[in-house]
Amino acid sequence: MDTNRKLTDKTGKKPPTPSHKYSFRLNEEQNIRFNELLCKAGLEHNRSRFIVKRIFEEEFVVIKRDPSKVQFVARLNDFYFQFQKLANNCAPVKVI
Template sequence: MDTNRKTTLRNAPKPKTASYKYSFRLNEEQNIRFNELLCKAGLEHNRSRFIVKRIFGEEFVVVRRDPSKTQFVTRLNDFYFLMKETCE
C-alpha cells in the first residue's frame, strides 16, 4: 500500500502569513459609544474588521436594505413586464 498521498489543491499546505493579536479594554461609557458606532456602520457581527478599518482610516461602505423599497421595486418590475406583454 502506498502511504504517499498526492498533493491536490484541497490538501496543499497553505502559505503561512504573519498574524498579530491585540486586546484592549473599554469602560462602560466607551463601550456604549463603540456599540453605537458598530450599529451605525452595520458591522455588528464583524467587530475586528470594523476596528481595523477605523484604526487605519480605511473607507467602509454601509449598505442598508429597506424591505419596503424591495417590495416596491418588485411590484414595479411586475407592472413593467405586464405592460410590456400587453403592448406587444
C-alpha cells in the same frame, strides 16, 4: 533552479499568512460608545473589520435596506415583466 515552484509546502497545504493579533479593554462608557458606533455603521457582525477600518481611516459604506423600497422595486419589476410579456406575445402578430 526550478522557478515554477508551487505555493504549497510538503504536506500540500498553503503556508499560513502572517497575521498579528491585538487585544484591548474598554470601560463601561467606552463599550457603550463602541456598540453605538457599530450599530450606526451596520457592522455588528464583524467587529474586527470595523476596528481596522477605523484605525486606518479607511472608508466604509453602510447600505441600509428599506423594506418598503424593496417591495416597491419588486412590484415595479413585475409591472415591467408584464409589459415585456405583452410585447413578446404581440411580436408574432406584427410579422403576419
